[in-house]
Amino acid sequence: MARTNAKKKPSKKKARGKKVKAATLRVDADKLWFMYRKMSEIRLFEERVWDVYTRGLMPGLAHLYIGEEAVAVGTCTALRDDDYITSTHRGHGHCLAKGGKLDRMMAEIMGKEAGYCRGKGGSMHIADMSVGILGANGIVGGGFGICTGAGLSAKLRGTDQVGVCFFGDGASNQGIMLETINMAAVWNLPVIYVCENNQYGEHTPYQDVTGVEDIADRAKGMGLEGVIADGTDVLEMYDAVSAAVAKARKGDGPTLIEAKTYRHHGHHVGDAQTYRTRDEVSWWADNKDPIRLLGKYMIANKVAKQAELDTLYEQVDEEVLAAIEFGKDAPFPPPEQAFEDIYA
């Protein structure tokens, strides 16, 4: 089980390397394969986005999710299609994990009419309401209100839907976090706040601008349970979120889960990364790559052979390449569409 903040602060090492005890939920082989595939989709999508971006096929900025795949996939695998998420500027992973399709996502970030938002949103604003993706967000902390409101709505409508609000360590210093989580706590709203602590907000280490080592510690002061999970371990994420979802569906209120993770690339494509060392980046890439960790687990438990994992990975890469072709071939929206979609 993931640890609750009732216990003492962990040392940094513990947070990084801690091995979870066996998952309390049994994760069957199909689910393991599903999670491996989803994480591979995200990894390969992002690697190709890097390529697409540097080739000038993608306008705007690209914030890559590489290294954090287990957070989105562990979380969204614990959700139903009719549950909600709010995403962030680093949102491709969340959207793919919640059911976004490679081709329409690629078309959107290329600014094409076939994209999820008809080219109006781009990378930072992908939304697919049909699978509960209430939108990525260009405003750091922009999801707190929306997701908590979706939780209130589920409660008022009498459904057992839940909402997951993804936010960064940086976003955890926005005032709206306190305002909204307090309401969720007071009203027992079915919301799970998943903090992706990837150690940096843009160029600033989170410790330099954050009064606590573990953001989950703040939960206590806001009146809800706080949990720390290894965000590079997809099974630990899945367990932690599954428990929080079960609690929320029963009407027992919100949970704050802090996922300790790391982004392998810069803040966005083109970031010179002068604020961290190469050694630090390689340590995470070598020791805490979530896809490799799950692969090892699957092999050790005889769920998969390396060759089978490789085959799947290659198959997903083909799909990503097809998505790029789809995006490239799709037409730009005609300029007059700028005037559509403003009012309902």
Add this chain to the structure above:
Amino acid sequence: MPDREMLFREAISLATAEEMRRDDTIFVMGEDVGASGGIFKCCEGLFDEFGSERVIDTPIAEAGYIGLGVGAAMTGMRPLAELMFGDFSLLTMDQIVNQAAKIRYMSGGQCKVPLTIRLSMGAGRSSAAQHSQSLHALFAHIPGLKVALPSTPRDAKGLLKTALRDDNPVLFFEDKMMYNDSGAVPEEDDFLIPFGEAEIKRPGDDLTIVATSSMVIAALEAAEQLAAQGLEAEVIDPRTLVPLDKETLLASVRKTGYALVVDEGVERYGASAELAAILNAEAFDYLDAPVLRIGAADVPIPFSPPLELRTIPNVEQIVETVLSQRR
């Protein structure tokens, strides 16, 4: 001292450094303004020269640190706060509008709030609806605030130095498309441009174009095209919306009889509306046609390049509008 050629963003950091040397109550705060020098590099060199006490990396907490700016300004400091995207000012509206703009007045003049907020504006980078807005009109609407919009590196330096010496809250808008524009900038320490002094960027007798920020550049280009058709446009940059140098604008319009206002804020209820209303009312007897205006299209700014381009005022639109005014 001869002028030195430099980028817009270099003029910003130069003005800041000069004023920080001169006045040790000035300090800088914002997200990644320290060792990184700011996301648009407008604070480059400041951290090395002035250290972490005077160049402060804040958490991502815009409402919070702008609030701190108000309190620090009321109690003897002169903060310069950076909001990397002007869109984020919307998270700080209570601090700026209810607090900074009003505390002096509400207290019967007991305090002053020498707080400068630098913030970017402008579309054109496919940054979509939350990173592209030009929101200066919102602040120009609020009594108690001053609003500056430099259009050249030279103006950026001169106006920012004035802002940092002003005893009132100043919103200092920088079009992010101009950060890497280059221009001649006076190196003198005492080069300041007073607020409320418009500049004629191009003289002309046939019509007046009042333009702000990067729209000055578009207007100057349009003026060249119009000159080829025999029309000499006078292009005027008010440089500060509050205070506003009405006299320079009115004098030009009285001379030319035609006026067009170009501003990148959304046209509806925008800065262009205010400027056009002033010219229509106060130069009415001299006008040969109603004053026209061009702003951004009345839509949130879309991501996709062909959509985005459709929403930003451009040179062809200016030329066409000028010609249509005379038909």
